[in-house]
Amino acid sequence: xxxxxxxxxxxxxxxxxFTASLPVALVKAGLPDxxxxxxxxxxxxxxxxxxxVAGGLxxxxxxxxxxxxxxxxxxxxxxxxxxxxxxxxxxxxxPYFVAARVLQGIGVSTTTPSAFAIVPGLVARTRVGVxxxxxxxxxxxxxxxxxxxxxxxxxxxxxxxxxxLIAAVVAVGALLVVRLERSLLPSTAVIRGGTSSVVAAVRPxxxxxxxxxxxxxxxxxxxxxxxxxxxxxAYLAQVAEPAGVNVGIFFTADALAVxxxxxxxxxxxxxxxxxxxxxxxxxxxxxxxxxxxxxxxxPLFLVSGFFAGAGGIMVIGPLLMVxxxxxxxxxxxxxxxxxxxAMALGNAIGSIGGAPFVAAGGFVxxxxxxxxxxxxxxxxxxxxxxxxGHRSGLARVTTPAAxxxx
Numbered sequence: 001x002x003x004x005x006x007x008x009x010x011x012x013x014x015x016x017x018f019t020a021s022l023p024v025a026l027v028k029a030g031l032p033d034x035x036x037x038x039x040x041x042x043x044x045x046x047x048x049x050x051x052x053v054a055g056g057l058x059x060x061x062x063x064x065x066x067x068x069x070x071x072x073x074x075x076x077x078x079x080x081x082x083x084x085x086x087x088x089x090x091x092x093x094x095p096y097f098v099a100a101r102v103l104q105g106i107g108v109s110t111t112t113p114s115a116f117a118i119v120p121g122l123v124a125r126t127r128v129g130v131x132x133x134x135x136x137x138x139x140x141x142x143x144x145x146x147x148x149x150x151x152x153x154x155x156x157x158x159x160x161x162x163x164x165l166i167a168a169v170v171a172v173g174a175l176l177v178v179r180l181e182r183s184l185l186p187s188t189a190v191i192r193g194g195t196s197s198v199v200a201a202v203r204p205x206x207x208x209x210x211x212x213x214x215x216x217x218x219x220x221x222x223x224x225x226x227x228x229x230x231x232x233x234a235y236l237a238q239v240a241e242p243a244g245v246n247v248g249i250f251f252t253a254d255a256l257a258v259x260x261x262x263x264x265x266x267x268x269x270x271x272x273x274x275x276x277x278x279x280x281x282x283x284x285x286x287x288x289x290x291x292x293x294x295x296x297x298x299p300l301f302l303v304s305g306f307f308a309g310a311g312g313i314m315v316i317g318p319l320l321m322v323x324x325x326x327x328x329x330x331x332x333x334x335x336x337x338x339x340x341x342a343m344a345l346g347n348a349i350g351s352i353g354g355a356p357f358v359a360a361g362g363f364v365x366x367x368x369x370x371x372x373x374x375x376x377x378x379x380x381x382x383x384x385x386x387x388x389g390h391r392s393g394l395a396r397v398t399t400p401a402a403x404x405x406x
Contacts, residue, residue: 001119003180005138007067008115010173012142014074015043015108017166018081019143020248021150022097023237025159029089034355037234039097041351044230046105047344051337054110058333059210063118064181066333070110071174077103078167082160109344112139113336116320132320133266137259140309144255148248210331215338217385218319218326222342223349225282225315225378228289228371230350231363232308236292239363243296253305258313265317274318275388282379284311289371293364315378322388346374 026036058066077100080086086096119135146166153162232250240247269277288307291300320339327335350370357366382388 001134003176003183004115004118005134007173007176007180008111008135009138009142010176011067011071011074011107011111011170012139013146013166013169013173014071014078015104016139016143016251017078017146017150017162017169018104019150019233020147020237020251021154021159021162023234024151024241024247025088025154025162026097027238027241031089033235033238034359036238037351037355037358039094039101040234041230041348041355042098042101043105043108044344044347044351046102047109048341048348050106051109051113051341051344054113054340055210055334055337057110058114058117058337059331063114063333064177066110066114067118068174068177068181070107070112070114071170071177073103073110074107075167075170075174077101077107078163078170081163082167084160086160086163088159105344109337109340113333113340115139116324116336116339117333130263130266130270132324133262133317136266136313136317136320137262140255140258140262140313142255144252144259147251147255148246151246151248210334211338212326212331212335214326214387215323215335217381218322218388219338219342221278221378221381221385222316222319222339223346224374224381225285225312226343226346227350227353227374228285228367229308229312230347230352231354231367231371232292232350233347234351234354235358235363235366238358240296240301245296245298245301247301249298250301250305250308253302254309254312257306257309259309261310261313262317265313266321269318269321273389274322275382275385277314277318278382278388279379281311281314281316282375282382284308284314286372286375287311289367289375292367318388326387349374 023036023040026039031039054066054070057069080096080100080103083096085093086100087093088097115135116132119132150162150166153165236250237247240250265277284307288304288311291304291307294300320336323335323339324332350366354366354370357369
């Protein structure tokens with residue numbers, strides 16, 4: 001687990017290193033808010049089809065190989081932004097930014113489900129919640145470290161300096177993934193009896209994603225509760241920058257809260273039903289969203305970011321465990337890929353779908369119309385799913401069917 005956590009932390013810099021620095025650089029270059037939102041939102045749109053493909057690849061070839069594929073995609077995106085032609089605000093630079101966001105979308109939609117798909121093969125079934133929390137904590141630590149660091153480098157060296165730094169970090173991460181893959185490949189026969197999705201076993205089907213209908217409601221909860229985050233990532237910088245507030249403060253507070261709560265929540269959801277956590281998390285996230293409707297300030301961003309992180313992990317952490325328990329090793333890659341599709345779809349709805357609302361009335365209108373509505377729908381769906389009231393996340397104790405519904 002330690003090797004996976006370190007590698008995952010490093011490669012995720014390929015995405016979170018640009019979470020704050022990219023929109024801020026585009027704001028400083030004078031691009032319109034709606035145009036910035038569309039550029040930033042390209043990654044979320046790409047994630048949906050890319051994650052479908054990633055799910056089938058993980059099921060067939062195993063998590064480590066797909067994790068390496070995503071790492072190389074991140075590296076390509078960072079190197080593209082380091083080119084002299086990718087200058088914010090320069091004529092003809094937008095295609096470079098769009099291409100880089102495409103590669104970043106592919107990277108995040110492959111690295112995240114592949115890393116999570118590796119975890120159940122490394123831990124006992126009764127510790128899946130904690131194992132997933134440990135892997136997720138690496139991602140959250142990346143988000144805590146790299147947004148403020150990238151903004152510091154942006155002020156110090158410019159945007160190309162940020163891209164060069166991120167490329168170096170991702171390159172190190174990719175090398176760690178190669179080492180991780182080599183260490184896991186010989187152990188296929190001993191991890192979880194040789195049926196783990198850590199490494200691909202012999203598959204009776206070609207590359208293609210699987211689907212189980214019991215995944216539907218948890219995934220819909222993820223979609224609707226993530227909409228607010230798409231609005232935040234695409235448009236919060238445009239609100240913070242004119243007010244002189246560092247938007248990295250919000251992302252750091254969010255990530256630190258997630259980091260602090262993730263493992264305790266993972267430990268608890270292995271022992272108690274997930275529904276109370278999910279509902280409590282939705283309430284915390286709503287508090288964060290309502291605070292962002294107020295004029296920006298450093299204390300407000302700190303408090304709002306904390307509620308966003310704590311609330312988000314109380315929703316995402318339990319639902320990750322539920323998706324894992326509602327899957328078999330043979331289709332778990334598809335399960336986690338669909339999970340990431342759900343997150344990407346919610347982000348796309350918030351970022352791309354928020355553009356007309358921002359153009360019409362600004363950030364407050366977009367967050368009110370999309371973010372608040374999404375959280376209310378999430379609460380309704382959480383109450384509908386009967387399995388969330390049981391410790392395992394299953395409505396009844398069953399043995400899943402051997403084959404996937406394709």
